[in-house]
Amino acid sequence: MDNIDTAKGISDLVPMQDLFNEWHAKNTSQKVRNVFKSRGMSGAPLTTNPPFGYLKDPESKNGWIIDEAAAKTVRQIFAWCVDGLGPTQIAKRLKTAKVPTPTEHWSNIGRNCSKPPAIPYNWCSATVADILSKQEYCGDTVNFRSTTKSFKNKKKIERPPEEWQIFKDTHPAIIDRETFALVQELRKHRRRPTKSGIVSPFSGLLYCADCGEKLYYSVTNNYKREQAYFFCSSYRKNSEVCSAHYIRERVVEQIVLESMQRILLNVQVFEKEFARKQMDCYTEDKKKQLAAKRRELSKAKKRIAEIDALIQKIYEDNASGKLSDERYATLSLSYEEEQKTLKSAVPEMQAYLETETDKTESLQKFVQKVKQITELQALTPELIHEFVDRIVVYAPRYLDGKRVQLLDIYYSGVGILHELTPEEMEEAFQQHLTERNKEKTA
Ligand SMILES: [Zn+2]
Structure with a gap:
């Protein structure tokens, strides 16, 4: 110094x-x-402000809770994306519907944020795209998505996704994983379904297992069948009513084809055994239920006839003076009412019994139809419509990380068919051999 x-x-x-x-x-x-x-490595969210749709949990330091009003908008954005709209179109719709933007919403609820913009509801496509890409909506915390170059240069640098730290289920989800995965897929291909009027051979046959509505068919602009898919039409209308139940057309086709091939094999090789197994599946419960329905129907028919006689009788009694006009009017009215109710119930009961009791007959018809097919390499629309009545699609489940989606195929006239297990096939095959030998020696 x-x-x-x-x-x-x-x-x-x-x-x-x-x-x-x-x-x-x-x-x-x-x-x-x-x-x-x-x-960040401990799984605590590093963002100071939770994304649109969440609020800081006042009771927990790192916790987030759902901001219902904003979450509703987030769900709507995802649903529109599933429906094939791109961020620009979604932004337009939000603007038309006068939905507050994140900044406006936060300013409304008093959260610190930049000043609301001059033009209200002015959603921009980048905001929508950003919302659609946030895994946080599945309930996960995503840390280290970006970094700054150095303490001097605060410019954000995006990190590659391999460097992100993802912690699952750290807060309540707004979007289910299924829908989120679908949206990422859709965004990657940037495909937009058209209102091209293209129909799938499965259109109208697929139903949602949870809400019962039909599944909606979605095709891309350049019409790639590989990318066509179905999803629940309730979900399409209102994302809070049902989940997407998303399934590719190709997957449906493959499952139906394989199921039909197995049935074909069963019918052609083990015809009798196949029919017997189907009938075995017709449970005792069903038989009791049918018997009850049959009794109900015959009782109704009997009563309808009885009422006819009663009406005839009171008419005569009134004419002969045994029954006052007033009493006659009340009685005939009540009889007619009763008869009307019974008569309206009869066709339904009959239809039910016809479709159900004729299982043997419809099964025979079905077997005959199947026997006419000599080879089944691919499904044609004709085949589908001839054999398939409806297909119920369940929401996917994840088993060991693999997506599993169940379908119930209702075959025309016979409903769900019991497909023989490998053991049953073996048993049937042995039986088939024995019978053939018997025929030979006879
Ligand atoms: Zn549904």
């Missing part, structure tokens, strides 16, 4: 101070970064 007066010394010292400041800042920054890093 003695030499501080020297001209050279002073000029040297200033950059030294700068250097020290920089070192100090860097050091602190590194400390902050380390704390930040360990926080």
